[in-house]
Amino acid sequence: MLHQFTYMLFRLKLIQPSENAIKYWIDTNAIAKLEYALKHGNYKTRQLAAEGLELVGQPSSIPVLLNAINDNIQKVSIAALNALETLGCSDDLVISITRKRFNWVKELRDKEEKEQNKKPKKHNIYRWERASKKSFDRVKEQLNKPIR
Known part of the structure; x- marks a missing residue:
């Protein structure tokens, strides 16, 4: 209830x-x-619904799962792909699903590689460190002086 x-x-x-x-x-x-829930939920609800449809395993939910492949959230799309693979639709569909999955993995690896290959920016922060150190030392000296 x-x-x-x-x-x-x-x-x-x-x-x-x-x-x-x-x-x-x-x-x-x-x-x-x-x-x-897969159509209208938030990202976590959509992911759980796709995983649930994988466990239930009814072929009638294939069109909804095909729409969920193109979801903006990658975890939802992967859950929908896993559900479609588990349902074992047709050979052509399974091949296209695995291709799409491998393309995603390749895109993720390329993105991570790009981020690692970026040269780190060199910032000259020594001047700021000295200024802050001087002001800190000055405040510390003033606190050590007796109050008159």
């Missing part, structure tokens, strides 16, 4: 379903609720 109420509030866009609610939907094979 509580999970139905949660789903109703989620449909009204008042709350996001909790991880326990999504696990309950997985246990009861509530595919429609999981698909709705």
Whole structure:
């Protein structure tokens, strides 16, 4: 009863379903609720819903998972790809999915390599360190003087 109420509030866009609610939907094979969560939830809800559809394993959710591949959040897209691979749709689809996954991995590695190859900026901060050290020493000396 509580999970139905949660789903109703989620449909009204008042709350996001909790991880326990999504696990309950997985246990009861509530595919429609999981698909709705995959379409309209926040990034964490979408990721959990895609993982749930992977566990439920119904071929009727393939179109929703195909739309979720192009999600802006990469974790959601990867969860949708994993779900599609688990469902084992067709050979051509699985090949395109693995290609897309390898392209993502390549893009991530290239991005990390670019960041590592960037030359670090050289900042001349010694002047500021000396000025701050002098002002600190001056304040310290003034505090050591007796108050008259």
